[in-house]
Amino acid sequence: MSKQSYRIEIAGESALILYFAEHMSADISQRVLQATQALHSALADVLVDLTPSYASLLVCYNPLFTDHFAVRQRIHHTLSALSQQSEQSGQLVELPVYYSEESGPDLARVAKLHQLSIEQVIELHQQQSYRVYAIGFAPGFAYLGELNEQLATPRLDSPRAKVPKGAVAIADRQTAVYPAVSPGGWNLIGLCPVSMFTPDQTPSMPVAVGDEVRFKAIDKAEFLKLGGVL
């Protein structure tokens, strides 16, 4: 990776942030992931945490062991040694979804907004695979992109106080599965019976940053059989 392909800014007394671009793309996301993996081992002796996101990587270090000059230098040294490797692909994860007006209270409104039938919305949502760009907001909340442009839907004007666990949601050109009951402003189009975050299991999440996710429509009977709750 050349030095010009990212810039480093100070984030705080013990954190630097690397910016790879100002926009999201699978290619940028891949570079963030590659840098995350490389710095995880290269900075191990001073590292506190690494937080990758769409086009940035936050590097938190222990300021009693090193300083920002040394960390910058080690970042440049590590990243310049990375070749433009052939794309390492993450695992492909299939998530079942019970799409319906019963399980997705915004499904009909989304369809109407885009002048599509409910069946077309479901078809467009499950016909492609999505990349896991970032995990955050809440434990296990994976930001998946990019949604078909025909489904791009703004967030609700007023967020719901309670979105159910497993809710499959869309906002702008992103989609996600809510890992737990929480407030939320995304449009709900279905329910997924697979738990996105199980603290006492290893791994605790079915997906990681860089993985590909594909949704598969299931009917109500199968949803309930897989442990789904309405």
Add this chain to the structure above:
Amino acid sequence: MTGIRIEQPGILSLLQDQGRFGQSQLGLTTGGPADAEAFRWANALLGNTPGSCCIEISMGGLELTMLQPSRIAVCGAEMPLRINQQPKPLWQSHPVQAGDIIELAMATAGLRSYLAVDGGFQLTPQFGSLSTVVREGIGGLDGGKLKVGQQLAIGTHQNKPNWQLPKSYRPDYQAPLKLRLIEGYQSDDFSIASKQRFYQHTFRISQQSDRMGYRLEGLALSSQRRSMLSEGICYGAVQVPPDGQPIVLLSDRQTLGGYPKLGSVLSLDCWQLAQRSAGTELHFEAISIEQAHNTLHLAEQQFQRRLQHLQPVV
């Protein structure tokens, strides 16, 4: 029966160790003590391993019964401490016996205190830490705040001498507060004029302040940036949402966020901030990253020196 039993949990009492690190890729925040300085002293006065699990008591009202002999130390906000009805000083270790009742009244200065026991509270860590983050339902006994009747295991009783921190070394939570800010992140998107006004302005802590972040009221700031991608948020980051009122993000902050940030407040000052309640006035001062590192090293040396100057309790 061993350990301790919670008789009254008070307003908000949480089990906290040093925090949960290296898990932000799962979306898990760090948690950890809101005031890492008082937390560190509570463990140090007992000779515990640094980072041992304590109870963080916000505002006060905790009452517990010892079920085994141990020693305790309470550091932080001025919460009147009583052991079996007898007033006892804070910032000092005290021997306790099975059956002793420990009470912490409401704080008269500061907001949070830390109760440490010999060997720390003993629980099964989740993602490498015991720290409770209520919003995530992770850590502590059941991911939540302490409740009446809960019983907690503690470490082995150490028959060591008792120590106190000299008064002159204790922080003053009523002192005027200045937050030293290391500019960074999107600071270039704020105009020089608006930053000048920011540093001259006196802000006030809003009611909407908690372990996640402290919202400030006062001058509205605006950045020239229209939209940005969500990115990692470090401890102390000063985020400016569309209403222009800055938020200082603390231990329970969300891992990612998409609002412009001016930079981050020095950790030492974040701990002081977390000891202040709504309505407190404060202002910001810019410092360089080099000044910040120098200050952190000096603070560490000062802690080590003070550790050598503990006074024995007679």
